[in-house]
Amino acid sequence: MDHTESSAKAKERSVLAQLAIGVGVPIALAIVLMVLSAVLHGRPMAEKMARGLMLPCGVVWLAMLAVAVGCFTQRQRVLGVAALCAFVVHGLFGGDLFGAWMCSQLESQFPMVDPKTCQRFDMLIVLGGGTKSSGPDHAALSFAGDRVAMAVRLYHAGKAGKLLFTGENMPWDTERLSIAESSQRVANELNVPTDAIENVPGENTYQEFQHLKETVDSTQRIGLVTSATHMPRAMRLADSVGLNLVAVPADFERDEPTPFPLCLIPSASGYRRTERSSIEFLAAIVGR
Structure with missing residues (x-):
């Protein structure tokens, strides 16, 4: 009986530890990003960072990281890799860095x-x-x-x-x-x-x-x-x-740079830039 109870408690502690890690890593990332924003640009930028992380795109981004970490702690590597890839892709397409770069490739073809x-x-x-x-x-x-x-x-x-x-x-x-x-x-x-x-x-x-x-x-x-x-x-x-x-x-989109590290956070505006430029590149591919 004692052995069974100790095993159950050990399993419970393991689950709690995995949950803490899964939730803690995204929270730690959010804190690091806000502190970095405050150090580089002051409190207003830190507040913008906090707001961006609490909006739907930011919440989904952190949730994907939580799922990836949770899967890895439970040794579900395939699901972990899939969730991590989703986290990276969401950040890439929704962040301003990639969208701004794509827009600049189009906008640089004709002068102001x-x-x-x-x-x-x-x-x-x-x-x-x-x-x-x-x-x-x-x-x-x-x-x-x-x-x-x-x-x-x-x-x-x-x-x-x-x-x-x-x-x-x-x-x-x-x-x-x-x-x-x-x-x-x-x-x-x-x-x-x-x-x-x-x-x-x-x-x-x-x-x-x-x-x-x-x-x-x-x-x-x-x-x-x-x-x-x-x-x-x-x-x-x-x-x-x-x-x-x-x-x-x-x-012009290229005249609106988003400062680091806010540019890393996926947002509706980031997706808008990526979508607008993707439409133009796809049109070029199909000969339009």
């Missing part, structure tokens, strides 16, 4: 344009995605709003004669302003006159470029405004339909 010193454009094609609408009378800038902002800045600097906005609603989405209409409304509110704006029909960029190929004067100097990460694909598409455009990239 200075609205004050650049050569004048007869017209600017502004690809949709810079505005949004939540109703028939509401328009606002979206996450890629720098597209519209860049076009408006060039217009007011006297470097753009006309703005051509793209982006139609899908057939099932008729209750809101189209992206082109939203862009026009925002531009109007920023003192761009209606007679300097034209909306381009088409359900996708290819259709829009085909329409422009048939309607614009090829002897004019025409700029293309879109997000810097999207610019390589957009220029390839323009070339494929015979449009001679000048790249005017906007919405």
Whole structure:
């Protein structure tokens, strides 16, 4: 009986020790990251680190590490390796380091344009995605709003004669302003006159470029405004339909570096960067 009780207690202690290790390692990592953030950047950065670790992406990241450590302590090596790989992949794709590097590979292909010193454009094609609408009378800038902002800045600097906005609603989405209409409304509110704006029909960029190929004067100097990460694909598409455009990239991601060690923590913004750049690389692979 005593032997049985001692064996049970020993097993219980072993389980508790394994649990403590499984939980303790992620907690220790979190503490190290917060202390390192405080030492390198001060208390505000440590608070940002703590917040990032408590958000869903951060919690899942630490949970994956806890599962990996727990599996290894119980000698379940296959599951441990799988959980550890998931921890690494989640941190890689969700952290800002990898996403920022991928974005920089795309954005470095075309230089920034200075609205004050650049050569004048007869017209600017502004690809949709810079505005949004939540109703028939509401328009606002979206996450890629720098597209519209860049076009408006060039217009007011006297470097753009006309703005051509793209982006139609899908057939099932008729209750809101189209992206082109939203862009026009925002531009109007920023003192761009209606007679300097034209909306381009088409359900996708290819259709829009085909329409422009048939309607614009090829002897004019025409700029293309879109997000810097999207610019390589957009220029390839323009070339494929015979449009001679000048790249005017906007919405640069590389100008927003996340400091170490916060850049190691997976986040929604990190995944957004990785996703945006991955779409562009995949498009290049399939010849788009």
